[in-house]
Amino acid sequence: MTFRYLPLVAALAQAFSGGAMAQQAPEPTLKEVQIRSDRELEPAYNPPTATSATKIEAPLRDIPQTVNVVPQSLLRDQAAQSMQDALKVVPGVGLSHGDGQRDQVTIRGFSAIADQFVDGLRDDALYFRDLSNIEQVEVLKGPASVLYGRGSSGGLINRITKKPGINRSEVGVTLGSWNQRRGEFDLARAPQDSRFAFRITGALERADSFRDPQFLDREALAASLLFKASADTSVLLQMDHLKDSRITDFGIPALNGRPVDVRPGAYYGAANARDVDVSTSKVDSVGLTLNHRFNDSLSLRNALRYYTYSLDRNNTLTRSVNARDLTFTLNHGNVYRDEHGWFNQTELAQKTQLLGMKHQVLYGVELGQQNKDVVNFSAPVTDANGRIRNFALFNPALPTLPLSTSQTPGANNLGTFKTLAFYAQDLVELSAQWKALAGLRYDRFEQETYERMPGKSNLGRTDTSWSPRIGLVYQPSTTWSYYASWSKSFQPSGEAFSLAANNAQIAPEKTTNQEVGVKWDLPDGKSSLTASLFKLERTNIKSTDPVTNTLVPLGVQRTNGLELTFAGEVAPTWQLWAGYAFLDGEMTTSPAVDAGQPVQGKRPTLTPRHSANLWVTKALGHGFGLGGGLNYAGARFANPGNTVTLPGYTTVDAMAYYRMGSWDMQLKLNNLFDRRYIVAGHGSSPNLNLPGAPRSAQVVARYRF
Secondary structure: OOHHHHHHHHHHHHHHHHHHOOOOOOOOOOOOOOOOOOOOOOOOOOOOOEOOOOOOOOHHHHHOOOEEOHHHHHHHHHHOHHHHHHHHHHHHHEEEEEEHOOOOEEOEEEEEEOOOOOOOOOOOOOOOOOOOOOOEEEEEEOOOOOHHHHOOOOEEEOOOOOOOOOEEEEEEEEEEEEOOOEEEEEEEEEOOOOOOEEEEEEEEEEEEOOOEEEEOEEEEEEEEEEEEEEOOEEEEEEEEEEEEEOOOOOOOOOOOOEOOOOOOOOOOOOOOOOHHHHHHHHEEEEEEEEEEEOOOEEEEEEEEEEEEOOOOOOOEEEEEEEEOOOOEEEEEEEEEEEEEEEEEEEEEEEEEEEEEEEEEEEEEEEEEEEEEEEEEEEEEEOOOOEOOOOOOOOOOOOOOOOOOOOOOOOOOEEEEEEEEEEEEEEEEOOOOOOEEEEEEEEEEEEEEEEEEEOOOOOOOEEEEEEEEEEEEEEEOOOOOOEEEEEEEEOOOOOOOOOOOOOOOOOOOOOOOOEEEEEEOOOOOOOOEEEEEEEEEEEEEEEEOOOOOOEEEEEEEEEEEEEEEEEEEEEEEEEEEEEEEEEEEEEEOOOEEOOOOOOOOOOOOOOOOOOEEEEEEEEEEEEEEEHHHHHEEEEEEEOOOOOOOOOOOOOEEEEEEEEEEOOOOEEEEEEEOOOOOOOOEOOOOOOOEEEEEEOEEEEEEEEOOO
């Protein structure tokens, strides 16, 4: 890192070293872990372990990498019902509206469009996920290709699903502003005398929105069956279904470097949006996981997931803005996706001793194939004479449009993606105070695009890549951990999309991460604090223009940053979650020009330099409690040329609850002071900026029986 960060490094070292040096390093001991039903567990914001970073059960303090775990207790206290709700509390995460059709964020300044996983298996289909079947969300920061393959420049998101093994009967109802109605249920049985256990979760939601034509029509259902063949062998079968329909909302345009000053509900699309601007996605999946323990030191896991995904997307979005005439133009399009795929991971975990040191070794093989079929149409909105129409920027008379455009498709192809990978990882205890984590993965990734359009040729390329990771942990006491790590990942040309003529010959992008940090577990183990300094660099970055669907080469991006997180109990009956991120991102080299500005030297889009969040709850006794907090995001740039700024904002939320016996009642107030702000953008366009929600309320009731 550059010398300007040395004072920050020195301050961190001084702040954290005092407590560590004052303590002796006692001989490490293993604490007894007791498993209880989830109703017996006290609400906690500080889960001690996560599987995403190593795919083995290891304390977070042993992992030389930043891992943020958003637990079930925090999701419930904040009444989170979307991935955006869950991820906005994670430091270093920026929000994108995902073309109004999918979950999408940036992590440490880099797009994470394809970096979604579920139980460690890739889930990169483009849709909005539901939280009704999610136990917790784990965000692994920095490149993670050594275990997960392609992608993950700034990090990845792994959803941990709810699984059988407890006895539970719960139903819940949420009523909220804008006619929100949501019902959920969670039914689990684990008979003591039976080898079988099952769990079924589901949700049904209908809602309108503060955005004029917006609505939500969603249904989710998940079922899982656990079969314990013996004390050492189990088989888990999982099935999942989701259907989601809503307006494809790209937000509002910009004028003179800022989003236009209009009411939050102003919609810039078709007048008959509920007929012609709707996206409907359907996702179905089935998974089969086998776990077998050969002995105390050797175990096998094989996980298979097959999924199908379809998208019927129709949208109208801002094409351009004329600042002199105060007018704008529109583009109408249709996108149809139909895909299916499977992934299989076979992993052997071994505990052994070598040269007097304890090792936890993971050996893995991953196979997978995805077939992604896409057809898209896009055309400007014109008048009867075929001329592009202009609309008044501040009081538009929106057009009534047909559902489909009558144009030649911009793309009509089938993309196939084949993965073959081998990987190994070793978590080794060098001594009582030193641990090391090292891993290496080899990927062979094959992409082919079969064109249906006349005059276009089929495309294909095969990339091979090595992804290494190495880290060192120093633990002078049972509560302090210092670490340093280095890792590398790759992003092939197409990655999550079909190859095109302008990227088929481009070598994979490479990302390198250097990171140092400290983790402090408070002596009672109920809370922890982490701090990390990092330098991320990614080469050959590409982006897609949302209007023309063409590839735009951007260049090399670097992010230097600092992240701080505190989670857990600060005093009896007090729970706290807090985070801060400083991200100094820059496009260090780039040949691109955007909105008349060179991209080189500009900041990455949707990435605030400063962001912070705080959430605290207090149990008052007799079943009553209060909570509240704030979320701050600094100014962000909407487009690579940095010509449009999304102003910084702070929102405040509050919560009150009553929990007694079988009942949980909760009132959640969002954006308490009714702040007007822009919550997300597209990242490639200056004119697609999504307003945040005004003040709203939700009442949540849950009953266990």
